[in-house]
Amino acid sequence: MQIAKKYFTEGLIQLTILLSLIGVRVDIDSYLSGYYTPLTEINLGPSSAYTQTPFHILRDTLDGYSVHPKCPELDYFFASRRLLEEVRNLGSPRFPTQLNAWLVHQVSATDKADSGPSTSNNTDTNSGLESTEEEARSVSEHLPVTDQEVQQTNPELGQGPFGAGACGFFKEGDDANIKEEEEPTALTQLAHSSTLEQESLLEGITALSNPVHQHPPTIDIDQQWNNLLSIADLDDLDSLVSERLSDLDTDMTSAISQDVSLHDAMVSSAGAFGVVSGRAETRTFTQQQRAPFRLNSTGSSRALPGMALGLAALPFASVCNLTENGSSNSTLGDCLDEAVFDQINQLGLEGLGTMDPQLIDCLENMNSQVLEDLDSDSGLSLESCSGGPVSPGSSEMSSSSSSYCEDECGATGYSSEVDSLPPKGIMNSTTVWSPVDLNESVWHDHSYSSPAFFNPPPVTLSQKGIKEEPLSDDDGPQLEQRDLSRDELRARAMCLPFSVLQIVNMPVEEFLEVLDGHGFSPEQVTLLRDIRRRGKNKLAAQNCRKRKLDAITGLQEEVERLQVQRDRLLREKQLTAKTMGAVGQQIKQLTRDVLARLRDDSGQPLNPDRFTLQCGSNGRVVVQPIRRPAVSTSTGNKTDKRKKEKKQ
DNA sequence: CTAGTTTGTCATGGG
């Protein structure tokens, strides 16, 4: 039901945008204001802010973060965006601003939802939801009147952005529309306003943690915020902030990708956006997962000036944005689409050898996040690429990741995928060890044990990786030379046309052919054999160490398991002993009771000390006299015998 | 500076 509502809402919003593009003004404020009221009822939320954010949550998830990009539910969303793109191509140069307005609406919805405390506060004061609706209506009614005012107060928004949440957003959106119709000269100003919008988004978030910065006109909401914060759990607040953050990420990335066309007219926006991103970075509520996105976003935004200078850079930014948020159909579809990713995953690195150079460039410009996605493996694979002790788990690793490692990490000697990866594939792709290709290949130029090719921001690299490969793409060849392994240096010194990786990984047959067919000198042959032997032994050593560690870990786990089992058995033993003691006492008591009711031949009660009850196999209970000698110990028997002997 | 860790290498042995 919520999803249906979401679709309906989104569709309505986008229809509104489309209508606005052709000059039809549609005021959705009233709809939105009325929309949340039933939503609140649906979500049975007691006027909590969270109960008013489902729309936002759904949007967030369907925007691509929590939902897989291939999720069919996104088709509609992407189709809508494509439609908007087509409309823009039809000649509406200011559409990005319109999209901004749409995004603003989107956030405004959440903000309005987040400003739900107003609703909750109203409910607290028993004023009901109607008052909120009235507020929204009044706001929307004032909008046409205050458009000019808003435009004038934009700079103020820049300083202390719209504290009023939804109100400010709607004003911005309508403002954009009207300005669009008014004067083209307002384009840069529009850009600035959009920048302000972006900033306002952040401010809206920061207002969560610091509501004091809100504007005086928003005193009511401010107070309501204080009320909310006073009762809100910290964890809830964190989750709330994270929701806002995710939404922000979506908006920001989308804004970047969509604003690119306007960028030549709004270079300042990029800078301002960078500032915004930086500010977001300083906010400590950036979660670990979000942090890379934010950093990447910052990076892409910093690349925006370059994009403004040349369209050639556009696809790269689009790639970054596309892969970051998984949304927005990019113009890069020709260069990089899912099929390419699949191809990379399937072919492993060998695809790089035959891939289009442009695509390789694209890949090189990708951030680490993208590369990790390509790897479709966690840090483990990365660590394995960097030669971590865990790496050698060759046999357990997937072929895709292994091949990826081997290729991408270049001479990462001990990705230990020698077995799992398809060496023949490499040879086929490189056309049977073409020396030229090998020397020119990217991975060949990097350290034998370094994943330099994948050198993303150091954050994602393990210490070992950093240690072995401080190289980055910006580092000069001297560092590169320094980080070459000894064997690599020897191979170069001996003018061997193969990299260490190739020497190590090529099949025996190929290796023998190489030794025989290239007319190598005996020294070169010896070096080739040594390199191969050392490389394989290095892999073997790493495998061995990993196995040893695994064995130790397994033994430790087994020790822990056995200790737990021992403790459990000891407890069971104690419990059993207790139970046995209790049962014995019960039997004793029952025996006394029974014997007390029995009489001997003389009519006297049986002495419990001299008789006992024995239960036979047939169920009969027999009274038996206690045989003292049987009860007495062996030492007792001996003493008895001695006494008897003495008596005799 | 020292101790511990990591990593590459060699020697050896088994398959």
Add this chain to the structure above:
DNA sequence: ACCCCATGACAAACT
């Protein structure tokens, strides 16, 4: 005989 692999041992680099 050769190759591959596993593993202990050693040394260098690094933390």
